[in-house]
Amino acid sequence: MKRFLSLPVLIVAAIVAGLAAGIAASATGLHQVVIDWVKPLGTIFIALLKLVAIPLVVTQLVLGVASARDLRSLSRLGGRTLALYAGTTLVAITVGLLLAHLVAPGRALSPADREDLRGQFAAEVGTRTDQARAVRDRGPLQPLVDLVPDNVVRALSDNQAMLQVVFFALLFGVALLCVPTDRARPVLDLFEGLNAVFIGMVKLILYFAVPGVFALMTACVAEFARDDPSRALGLLGALGLYFLTVVAGLLTLLAAIYPLILRFVARVRVRDFWRAMIPAQLVAFSTSSSSATLPVTLRCVEDDLGVPPRVAGFVLPVGATVNMDGTSLYQAVATVFIAQAFGVELGFGAQLAILFTALLASVGAAGVPGTGLVTLVIVLEAVGIDPGGLALILAVDRLLDMFRSVVNVTGDAMVCLVVAAWEKARAPG
16 A cells, blocks of 8 residues: 555656657657657556556446345445536536636637637648537437447457446346346356456556656657747747636636535545545546546545445446546647637526536547547537637646546546445445
């Protein structure tokens, strides 16, 4: 445990060293060397986390469902989980809308900067728009169709099919509840053994966290600044107010709303929660992926916060797919920012459209980098804003993706603790 507790300090050091190395590489024109020779180490780290994510989700969910006393208690657990996720997402979107109107970052963007950004990122906007239209043009019941895998092997081999994996694991666990105990017991023993092995794999993968995080941060800075650090400063200068508005909204969730819920609903000491969640938050920051961070989040919540696997194994995998508080807040701020930059007035009806479209768009969004941009196009079109406005925020989106991934992971863990409190399932301490 002492070795694990030292991990946050080492990861912070890796982040700082990666930032410095990335800036140095950009200033000396070695950014391409970093991309070719350093970034692959970070890619390997993310791949290792994804490697164990789906097997761990399956074993945890099956064991969690099978340990339920009956189907009634299972449905209660699922209902509470989904209701809390929807509630926190709506709160996040509301905070984003209020801050965006209060600060009005779009009015600070000059017409010259606006046209320059549109020219630089026109190609990527086209790609994201095509992806969003493919999602939007699906039938109204297509999300339900996509929920049910027609080939479980294919679903288990695709990290972006997490909802299908969750569905299969839930169905498998419910079927185990219906099987006589003497026949179900050997299967449960197998899954308990597999779960222990996958947890051991997570511990081994975390030994690679420090070099992996260093590589990810170095590559992120090098790709952002390229061979001209002044370019990065110029982009941050033009979009600085928008960037700070999103970060302020994310900090509001982390420093105000989540602590209040933890203290008065979950009855958890906020200090204990932050201490336990630091490793998962730092991994989420460096990988920009709530799905890749899921194995670390499970370990933090179960080992250090006392949530039993039957609750954490159900709530966290579902949250990694359907609960995107940070992404939803960012979409609200980005929509208002783009509208202000184009001089578009958003009435009360448009605000409600943003609220509910962002909520629906977050459900089923894959917890991987860049997904928020695709769903943002859907939100923009829902309120009649040109999706080409996406170009105005692409310059700093990769940086913001890191911050909102932290909030996504933290929100999942917070809801998990609330559900555990309501289920009276959390170990004291």
